[in-house]
Amino acid sequence: MSRMFLRPDDVRDLVAEQWGADRRVAALDRLTGGSKKGVYRLRLDDRTTVILYVWAAGENYWPPSPAVPDDPFTDASGAELFAANHAVLTAVGVRTPDLLMLDRAGRHLQADVALVEDVGAMRLEALLEQDPAAAAAPLAALGDALRRMHMTLSPRYGRIAAIARGDAPQARGTEDIITDRALGHLDAAAARDARLADAHERITGHVRHLRNAVPAREQYGLVHGELGPDHVFVTPAGEPAMIDIEGLAYFDVEWDHAWLRMRFGDAYSALRPVGLDPHRLEFYRYAQVLSLIEGPLRIADTDFPNRRWMLDLAEWNITKALAEI
Structure with a gap:
């Protein structure tokens, strides 16, 4: 499978909607480690950085496999799960990167996407x-x-x-x-x-x-x-x-x-x-x-x-x- 990952031009309209037409994408770096969704660090020309999550078939390396129907951990990926789970963690006082924007309508990319707080690079x-x-x-x-x-x-x-x-x-x-x-x-x-x-x-x-x-x-x-x-x-x-x-x-x-x-x-x-x-x-x-x-x-x-x-x-x-x- 030939995978095509996002380039800065792909997120130009998203950036304009979120921060205004005067903001420009300085860099879009795909971060390593993800296997079910794409994770990118988005850098703007004013040195603002955020993390972009992309749930798309081309970002998911996992092939399908037989699953137990009532196993809650099988194929646990997707924007719906992310949004619901983020809300629950926030309600019980568990720190997770702030959710800045969620788009499940494909307005800018042919995929569900979220923008979240960039909490840094130290794991x-x-x-x-x-x-x-x-x-x-x-x-x-x-x-x-x-x-x-x-x-x-x-x-x-x-x-x-x-x-x-x-x-x-x-x-x-x-x-x-x-x-x-x-x-x-x-x-x-x-x-x-x-x-x-x-x-x-x-x-x-x-x-x-x-x-x-x-x-x-x-x-x-x-x-x-x-x-x-x-x-x-x-x-x-x-x-x-x-x-x-x-x-x-x-x-x-x-x-x-x-x-x-x-x-x-x-x-x-x-x-x-x-x-x-x-x-x-x-x-x-x-x-x-x-x-x-x-x-x-x-x-x-x-x-x-x-x-x-x-x-x-x-x-x-x-x-x-x-x-x-």
Whole structure:
């Protein structure tokens, strides 16, 4: 697939509408890291900078795959999800880049777009590596934000927008959704890797064993869905600002904490987590290992620019999945 990304002339009318005809585009830089939407830093001739999100087919590297119908985290992308989730995070006092403009009518581009505040280029991930002492305050503030999210409760699980529409089925427990999700990831990954094909029955048994230890639940917290230190920017004022929020949902908080433990490593304890069910946490952790095999192997079959990194990530998690059986 030949991908055509935005050029400064493509956003000229958008800039004129937003800031006036006397403003000019000085630069439009496509930022790395995004795989489902395009992320651009827009620089104006008065040195104003904002971030432009573009939800377009040409910006999405992910090929379609079989999905569990009631899994709220599958294909969690799009302007509708972004807008609904941004509003909820703002309401519970969680810092995320301010939403400046949302266009779902294609008035300037043949895609849904949003303009958001440019909170800078410092990710919490980089700060943890470069200056752990300086990362302590934003890390603690992130822990406070997560506790506010995880203690914002709902009797229903699912995507924010779907719950608001009354379109979030509750036919079964979240643990059964994750069982189907994990086994679907296993099936897809085993078709690409002989080691997983050979271990398919044993891995399936392990997934079911972990699921059977999980008690039922009927109350859910607000979760990010896939939060790592690369999904948090530290503003010039030292505030942690959450990004990639389209996967926000009401779900088991252990889903977030499985990601957090994996991604934050030794820094995880500084987040001071809420009380967790250890059985559900362990089950979700293993399900995410399988996800981090299937997803990277699938996107590595495309023209994604960092294919080697994805293959290495899959290999790392194949080793982890096999070691536990």
